[in-house]
Amino acid sequence: MSLKEKGPIHTLAPVGATVVVSALLLRRWWRSRKEPPSFQMGIPVLGPIIQFLKDPMELMRLGYKKMGGIFKVNFLAMDMVYLVGSEGQEWFFTSDKYLDQANMYKFTVPIFGPKVLYDVDYSTRTCQLRFIRERLTDSYIRSYTSTLEEEVVQFFDECWGDSGTVCIRESMQELLTRTSIRCLMGHELRIAMTSKKPEDRSIVEMLHILEKGMLPMSVFWPNAPIQRHRERDQARREIHEMIKPILDQRRKKADKTEKDFMQSVLNSTYPDGRPITDEEIVGFLIAAFFGGMHNSAITTSWSTLELFSRPELVQELLEEQRAALGSDDAPFTFDAYEKMKKLRAAVSEVLRMHAPLFLLMRTVEQDVEFKGYTIRRGSVVACSPNVSQMMDDVYPKAETFDPKRFIDGIKDEFSFISFGGGRRVCKGQEFGYLQVQCAISHMLRHYDIDCIDGVPSPTIAQDGMVIAPTQPSRVSYKRKSSVKK
Numbered sequence: 001m002s003l004k005e006k007g008p009i010h011t012l013a014p015v016g017a018t019v020v021v022s023a024l025l026l027r028r029w030w031r032s033r034k035e036p037p038s039f040q041m042g043i044p045v046l047g048p049i050i051q052f053l054k055d056p057m058e059l060m061r062l063g064y065k066k067m068g069g070i071f072k073v074n075f076l077a078m079d080m081v082y083l084v085g086s087e088g089q090e091w092f093f094t095s096d097k098y099l100d101q102a103n104m105y106k107f108t109v110p111i112f113g114p115k116v117l118y119d120v121d122y123s124t125r126t127c128q129l130r131f132i133r134e135r136l137t138d139s140y141i142r143s144y145t146s147t148l149e150e151e152v153v154q155f156f157d158e159c160w161g162d163s164g165t166v167c168i169r170e171s172m173q174e175l176l177t178r179t180s181i182r183c184l185m186g187h188e189l190r191i192a193m194t195s196k197k198p199e200d201r202s203i204v205e206m207l208h209i210l211e212k213g214m215l216p217m218s219v220f221w222p223n224a225p226i227q228r229h230r231e232r233d234q235a236r237r238e239i240h241e242m243i244k245p246i247l248d249q250r251r252k253k254a255d256k257t258e259k260d261f262m263q264s265v266l267n268s269t270y271p272d273g274r275p276i277t278d279e280e281i282v283g284f285l286i287a288a289f290f291g292g293m294h295n296s297a298i299t300t301s302w303s304t305l306e307l308f309s310r311p312e313l314v315q316e317l318l319e320e321q322r323a324a325l326g327s328d329d330a331p332f333t334f335d336a337y338e339k340m341k342k343l344r345a346a347v348s349e350v351l352r353m354h355a356p357l358f359l360l361m362r363t364v365e366q367d368v369e370f371k372g373y374t375i376r377r378g379s380v381v382a383c384s385p386n387v388s389q390m391m392d393d394v395y396p397k398a399e400t401f402d403p404k405r406f407i408d409g410i411k412d413e414f415s416f417i418s419f420g421g422g423r424r425v426c427k428g429q430e431f432g433y434l435q436v437q438c439a440i441s442h443m444l445r446h447y448d449i450d451c452i453d454g455v456p457s458p459t460i461a462q463d464g465m466v467i468a469p470t471q472p473s474r475v476s477y478k479r480k481s482s483v484k485k
C-alpha cells in the first residue's frame, strides 16, 4: 500500500504521537530541572537510604557539602527535601500556608487523644496551642517555681544524698519526670507515684507505656495492629480514668490556687468563653508532659556534662548564683532566675550544640517555589538544628563551647532553632529553661561534681525521636560541707 493509499490519518498519527511524547518528556525534564538537585551517594537509590538509617544527620551534612543549602533525597515512594542554613530555616518556619506539620505528628493522636492538637483542624489547633502557651508564660510559670524548687530539693536529698556516682542521663530523667508530673499534672498524681497500692500501675508506668507505643513505624501507621499500640491505647484510657476524678475534685474545691499547669487550665475558658472539656485537659497535660520531659531531661544532662567539665566556668556561674540568690542555701526563685544571665547563656549554648529534637519535618501541601526550585506536593521538607547550628558560617568556631555567644540573648531567631521557630515554636520554651536552670543551680550550689566519662558523644535514643548523651555518662558528686542539708 502506497502512502497515498494509507490516507492522512496513517501519516499524521505517528507524527502526532512523536510530538506528544516529546512534549511530555520535555515537560518532565523542565519540571525536574527546576526541582532541588538530587543528592546521590554509594549504591544507586539505596545509598542515601542506608546512610539515613545509619545516621540521618551525617546524610544531611554530606548532602550540604556536595549540593549546598537545598537538596533532595529520594526515599523510594517519597522525596525528602533538606534545607540547611538560616535562609532555608526561615522559609521552613514561615511557610505554614504550604507546609503542614500535623501529618508528621499524626502518631501522637492515640497518645494525646481525640479532638486534641493533631486530631483537629488548623485553626482549632492554633487556638488550643495558644491556650497552652499562655499557661506557660512568665506570669504563670512564676507561680510554678516554688513547686518546682520543692521537687528539685527533695530529689537531690532522696536520690543523690551526700556522695555517689550516677548515670546523669538516667538520673535527670527521674528528676524531670518528677518535676514535670508535679508542675504540669498536679500534686495528686505526684503523690500517687509513691503511695499507690502495689497492684496499681502508677502514672509513670502508664506514661512509659504510651511512650513505648511511639515507634518509628507509628509515624507512618499510627494504628497498626501491634501489641505495643494495643497497650498504648489501654494505658491512654487508664490515664483518662485516673485524671478525671482529680479534675472533678479540683472543680469542687473552693481553693483554686494550686500552683501548677493543671490548675491554670482548669481556671480558664477559651477566649470566646467556651469551656475546656475533660478530654482536652487530659490531652493538654499529656502533650505538655511529652513536649517537655524528655527535652528538658536531655538538656539538663548535657548542661551538667558541659558545665561541670569546665571548672572555671563553674566558678563564674557560682558567683552569679550567689549574686542572684544571696546565699548557697537560699531557695531558688523566679526573680533570681531572671537575673541568671550567664547560666541562661550557657544553657542556650548547650542547646545550640545538643538540640534534643534533631529532625524537624513538614509535608508539602501544594507545589511551592523556594530559591527558584519547585518543591512538589507530597514531598517532606526537613531541617536540623544539630546540623546547621554546627556550621562555622552560621556560628564561627561552631565546635567550640562558648556561652558568650548568647550573653545578650538569641539574636537571630532562624539561626537558633533548637525550639523550632515561627508560629509553631515551642510553647514550653521558658518553662524548659526554668526547669533546667533550677536543677543546675541546685547542683552548682550544693555539690562538687566530676564528669567521670567527660562529655560523651551524642547518640540517637532508642525510640529514634531524640538525641542524647551516649551512655555511660557517669558523674560523681560530693555534697559541699558549706551548705545545710
Ligand code: HEM
Pocket: 101, 129, 132, 136, 184, 287, 288, 289, 291, 292, 293, 295, 296, 299, 355, 356, 357, 360, 361, 417, 418, 419, 420, 421, 423, 424, 425, 426, 427, 428, 429, 431, 432, 433
Ligand atoms: C529544653 C526543652 C525543650 C526543647 C529543646 C523543646 C523543643 C521543641 C521544638 C524543636 C519544637 C518544635 C517542633 C516542630 O517545629 O516540629 C517544640 C514544640 C513544642 N513544645 Fe517544646 N521543647 C522543650 C520544652 C518544652 C516544654 C517544657 C513544654 C511544655 C511544658 C513544651 C511543649 C511544646 C509544645 C506544646 C510544642 C508544639 C508547638 C506548636 O506546634 O505550636 N516543650 N518544642
